Amino acid sequence: MNAAIRADFPIVKDLIYFDNAATSLTPEPVLQAALSYYREYKANVGRSVHRLAQVATQRYADAHRKVAAFIGAGGEGEVVFTKNTTEAINMVAYGFPWHHGDEVVTTLLEHHSNFLPWLRLKARGVALKLVEPTREGRFELTDFERAITDRTRLVAVTHVSNVLGTISPIKEIAALCTEQGGGNRPRLLVDGAQSVPHLPIDVKALGCDFLAFAGHKMLGPTGTGVLWLRDPQGLEPTFFGGGMIETVSRDDFTLTTGYERFEAGTPHIAGGIGLGRAVDYLKAIGPAQLSKHEARLTERLVTGLAELEHVRVYGPLNCRDRLGVVSFTIDGLHPHEVAHMLDEAASIMVRSGYHCCMPLMQYLGLKDGTVRASLYLYNTEEEVATFLETVETVTEAV
Amino acid sequence: MLKEVTCVKYDAGVAKETVHEVVIEEPLVISINGRHFVTAMISPGMAKEFVIGHLFSEGVIKSMKELESFQLDDRTANVIITHPLRVVAAQKLIVTGCGTGSSFLDEAKVPKIHSTARIEAGTASEGVTSLLHSQLHRTTGGVHLVGLFERYMHKYAPLCIVEDVGRHNALDKAIGYGLLRAIDFAKTFVASTGRISSEMALKCAVMNIPLIASRGATTSLAIEVAEKSGLCICGFVRGEKMNVYTHAERLAESTCG
Numbered sequence: 119m120n121a122a123i124r125a126d127f128p129i130v131k132d133l134i135y136f137d138n139a140a141t142s143l144t145p146e147p148v149l150q151a152a153l154s155y156y157r158e159y160k161a162n163v164g165r166s167v168h169r170l171a172q173v174a175t176q177r178y179a180d181a182h183r184k185v186a187a188f189i190g191a192g193g194e195g196e197v198v199f200t201k202n203t204t205e206a207i208n209m210v211a212y213g214f215p216w217h218h219g220d221e222v223v224t225t226l227l228e229h230h231s232n233f234l235p236w237l238r239l240k241a242r243g244v245a246l247k248l249v250e251p252t253r254e255g256r257f258e259l260t261d262f263e264r265a266i267t268d269r270t271r272l273v274a275v276t277h278v279s280n281v282l283g284t285i286s287p288i289k290e291i292a293a294l295c296t297e298q299g300g301g302n303r304p305r306l307l308v309d310g311a312q313s314v315p316h317l318p319i320d321v322k323a324l325g326c327d328f329l330a331f332a333g334h335k336m337l338g339p340t341g342t343g344v345l346w347l348r349d350p351q352g353l354e355p356t357f358f359g360g361g362m363i364e365t366v367s368r369d370d371f372t373l374t375t376g377y378e379r380f381e382a383g384t385p386h387i388a389g390g391i392g393l394g395r396a397v398d399y400l401k402a403i404g405p406a407q408l409s410k411h412e413a414r415l416t417e418r419l420v421t422g423l424a425e426l427e428h429v430r431v432y433g434p435l436n437c438r439d440r441l442g443v444v445s446f447t448i449d450g451l452h453p454h455e456v457a458h459m460l461d462e463a464a465s466i467m468v469r470s471g472y473h474c475c476m477p478l479m480q481y482l483g484l485k486d487g488t489v490r491a492s493l494y495l496y497n498t499e500e501e502v503a504t505f506l507e508t509v510e511t512v513t514e515a516v
Numbered sequence: 517m518l519k520e521v522t523c524v525k526y527d528a529g530v531a532k533e534t535v536h537e538v539v540i541e542e543p544l545v546i547s548i549n550g551r552h553f554v555t556a557m558i559s560p561g562m563a564k565e566f567v568i569g570h571l572f573s574e575g576v577i578k579s580m581k582e583l584e585s586f587q588l589d590d591r592t593a594n595v596i597i598t599h600p601l602r603v604v605a606a607q608k609l610i611v612t613g614c615g616t617g618s619s620f621l622d623e624a625k626v627p628k629i630h631s632t633a634r635i636e637a638g639t640a641s642e643g644v645t646s647l648l649h650s651q652l653h654r655t656t657g658g659v660h661l662v663g664l665f666e667r668y669m670h671k672y673a674p675l676c677i678v679e680d681v682g683r684h685n686a687l688d689k690a691i692g693y694g695l696l697r698a699i700d701f702a703k704t705f706v707a708s709t710g711r712i713s714s715e716m717a718l719k720c721a722v723m724n725i726p727l728i729a730s731r732g733a734t735t736s737l738a739i740e741v742a743e744k745s746g747l748c749i750c751g752f753v754r755g756e757k758m759n760v761y762t763h764a765e766r767l768a769e770s771t772c773g
Contacts, residue, residue, distance in 0.1 A: 159550075169550025176594050180585050 123403070127496045133465035134501045139280050139312060139443045139492035140469050141334045144396075151395035152339055152388040162384055164361050178387055181394025182377055185344055188397045189310075189329060190320030196350040198380040199333075199342065199390045203311040204231035206330035206345035207274070209380065210307055211235035213354035218243035220271040223262070223304070225249040226481050227279050227286075230474040232309040232330075236274060244271075253482060254434045255282030262294050270304040277313035281473050281488065282433030283416075283443035285313070292325030305352075311335060314344075315494070316412060316441050318405035321346060336400060338393035341386045350379065357382040408495050415493050415502050416442035422506040428513045432488055442493035445473075448509070450516045453489045459515075460489075464508040468492075517559055517659075517679065539658040541681045545592040546570070553595075559659065559680040562689045566680075567593045569692030573719035580695060626718075629746035631702035631726040634768040637750070637758065639665075639672050640729040643707035644753040647677060648731070660710045662686035664694055667703040675699065683710030687719055694723075701725050712749055714738045721745035726766050729753050734761055 124130050126145035135143055155177070161170035163178045186197040200206040208231075222236045226248055236246050247265045251257050266273065273295055278285050288308055295304045307328040313319065314329075315336035321329050327349065333342025347353055355362060355373065359382040364372040373379050400408065417437045423446050424431050432445040448456050453470035460466040472479050472487040479487050491505065518537045525534045540560055546553045546567055553576075558566055564586060571577045577597055585596035647661040660683035665672040676693045680686035687706065694701060705727040706720060712730050714737035720728050721741060729750040739761050742749045748766035751759045760767065 172547065172550035172594065173596055176585050176587050176596055179587065 124496050124498075126399075130496050133467060134497075134504060135467050136491040136493065136497065136501075136505065137467045137469050138315075138335070138494040138497075139473075139490060141332075141340060142315065142337050142494050143496065144339060144392075145337055145399055147399055148337055148339070148392045148395045152392035155388045155391050160387075163387055164378060174387060177391050177394070178385070181390045181397075184394045184397045186346070188319070188401065189314065189346060190322055191346055194322065195346055195348040196377050196380070198345045198347065198377045199385055199393070200330075200345050201341055201386070202231075202334070202343035203229075203309060203330045203332045204343070206328075206343050207232055207307065207309065208235050209345055209356045210272075210328050210330070210353065211239060212356040214272065214305075215352075215354070216242055216244050216271065219245075219269060221245045221247055221267060221269045222272045222274060223247045223249060223265045223270050224274040225251060225257070225276070226477050227251045227255060227257075227282070227284075228274070228276055228475070228478075229280050229309065229311065230476070231311075232274055232276055232307075233477065236272075245269075249275075250481065251279075251284070255279045255284035255432075256434070257286060257291075259287065259290055259294065262291055266294055266298060266304060268298065268302060270298070272305050272307060274307040274309070276309040276311075278310075278316070278441050278443070279433070280312050280443060281445050281475050281478055281490065283312075283440045283445075283492075284433060285317075285439045285441065288324050288326065296325070312441065312443060315400075317409060321348070333389065333393040333396065336393075337396035339386075339389040342389040342393045344393075345380070347380075350375070353380075355380050355382065359383050403495060411495060412442045412493055413437065415497055415499060416440070416444070418499060418502050419444055419491060419493065419505070422502065423509065426506070426510055426513055428516060429509065432482065432484075443490065444492070445488035445490045447484070447486075447488050448513055448516065451512070453487050456489045456509075456512060459512050460505075460508055463511065464504055466505055466508060517561070539681055543591055547592060547594050548576070549596055550594075556682075556685065558682060558685045562678065562693070563588055563593060565678075565689045565692030565696065566685060567595060567692065568695050569688035569690065571595065571597075572695060573688055573691055573722050575722060580698070623744050626741060626744040627721045627724075629702075629721055629724050629726050631724060631746075631766075633667065633703055633705075633726050633766065635672065635705055635727050635748075635766060636768040637760075638756075640705060640707065640727060640750050640767075641753050641756065641758060643672070643674070643705065644709075644729050644731050645755075646674065647707055647709055660686050661708065662690045663707040664690040665705050665707065666694075666699055672705065675704070683708060684713075684715055684719070686710075687716060691719065691723055705729065707753075708732070711735065712738050712751060714741050717741040717745070717747055717749065720747050726763075729758070 127143045159170045159173045161174040163175040182197045186192055224236050249261045249265050275286055292306050295306050305327040308326040310329050310331035314331040329346040331344050334340040362379050362382040364374050423429050424435050428449040430447050434440050457468050457470035469490045519540050520535050521538050523536050525532050541557050543555050544558050545555045582598045587594040643663055643665050647663050659679040661679050663677040664675045666675040676690055678686045678689040701724045704725055706725055708730040711732040712734040717738040718741050727748040731753055734749050734751040742762040748763040749761040
């Protein structure tokens with residue numbers, strides 16, 4: 119990646135940011151887009167007729183269109199802006215037409231945000247079936263085949279593990295859902311929080327019904343997330359109030375169409391507009407170019423860590439079908455200690471702990487969790503080299 | 517483009533109710549940065565091309581990068597251009613303020629065309645002739661046609677032929693069509709069925725189109741604009757005949773020597 123890109127993220131001059139799976143940094147053009155809303159045309163959207171409201175409404179709608187095009191959904195379904203991935207998944211859990219006895223299939227690889235919403239449905243008589251990954255984080259399709267029955271209404275699976283970096287076989291799982299056939303086909307929800315920022319995504323090719331992801335992990339402002347729904351009529355909105363209706367009488371109302379149906383109340387307008395700009399930014403670089411850059415760095419990172427004594431790497435060492443989210447531990451050190459030492463020694467920011475994946479940590483027998491280094495477009499080979507040297511120094515200190 | 521209406525036909529003192537096809541004319545509101553800019557009466561279709569062409573040829577924007585958002589909502593085109601608070605006023609800027617000279621034009625404000633293209637008279641003539649084959653033109657006689665011809669290799673080929681109730685509208689649509697395809701207007705020429713007014717000439721000058729040819733006449737002010745901008749105007753193009761009013765050097769030597 120060139121110097122111009124790094125110049126858009128001034129903070130990388132002072133430190134090494136390897137916590138991209140938690141949230142990415144935000145480039146200057148995105149900040150400018152969000153600030154320009156506040157400075158130049160701040161107004162509520164979809165309500166007033168004055169010129170600021172018109173400009174704000176149009177830009178906010180443009181942002182939805184840009185995001186839709188980015189995930190290959192142009193013209194199909196609806197892109198709804200949410201607070202984050204968690205809110206997007208919860209909207210499905212709340213609005214889906216559940217019946218007592220229905221089943222949800224999910225996996226042990228999931229982030230809590232794609233786990234708790236389903237676990238909570240037990241109280242409504244919806245059973246949860248869990249597919250276990252291998253210790254590397256891979257799935258056997260036959261496990262899904264066994265788990266999906268004629269009672270399965272929804273299959274919820276992460277596209278990329280936020281702990282192990284593995285890529286799930288979404289297309290194949292979608293095919294299994296279709297094989298169930300007819301109107302009872304289980305719907306497929308994909309947690310794209312770790313995939314959409316890093317991989318070229320086409321919802322039509324993936325074959326999913328819902329795609330939830332985070333704007334703040336793909337250069338957008340915090341407080342931005344997205345839910346794409348293939349069939350907006352098939353989901354009841356979670357929130358009711360201003361901006362989402364056609365008419366309201368004393369005892370009835372009719373919902374409007376479009377994304378507004380699911381975005382009751384004043385949305386995060388600056389955030390949405392910023393996310394639209396972030397998508398422009400990523401598009402200008404090109405998802406393929408971005409993937410190539412990250413793959414090179416990931417290879418170096420995984421191989422380098424695996425060569426170090428006292429370091430255990432989790433997830434596949436083979437870099438095919440995996441992304442730059444790399445978990446490891448150092449014998450004799452708590453992951454939090456390692457994270458602290460990396461920051462103190464070389465200003466390297468990593469995440470440590472359970473990564474919101476406690477069931478997976480229990481399954482892998484990692485009682486203190488892991489240290490997680492995660493990469494993005496502004497990271498460099500030099501940074502990876504510094505990181506590896508620093509980790510080695512830390513291991514020598516043990 | 518067409519609509520059937522009833523009308524009373526008079527022929528040798530005999531009135532007869534009948535049905536006739538007329539071209540549709542409808543309003544299109546252009547709103548810029550949330551403010552009303554203009555309401556144009558145009559033929560249906562190519563609204564995006566029209567709006568973009570119009571904004572360029574009227575000097576509102578000078579680059580596609582300045583066009584940040586375009587949204588067509590029924591009969592309103594909502595446009596956002598760079599800097600949301602920029603005040604946009606139609607810039608009819610070329611009239612002089614002194615009023616004493618023979619010229620109405622402020623030469624400094626007339627755009628200069630930069631093009632080395634040489635176009636054969638026969639090519640310009642064929643361009644005008646090709647417009648007249650339009651089915652719509654023959655059915656109603658109620659539309660203007662503009663063709664934008666682009667040089668490819670060593671020949672000119674039609675990039676688009678546009679019909680509209682207004683000749684300015686048709687030219688704006690053709691310009692918008694070219695802009696959306698990022699063509700080099702220095703390598704084009706325009707053919708038209710209508711009169712070449714100063715506004716038509718000015719739109720060509722703004723877009724760096726070196727030549728306009730028409731079956732119709734031209735005006736004194738159009739000639740003045742053309743002289744100052746470097747535009748070649750060919751009027752009354754019919755068969756092998758035409759009147760070249762300005763910048764005949766833009767015609768290829770083999771045909772104007």
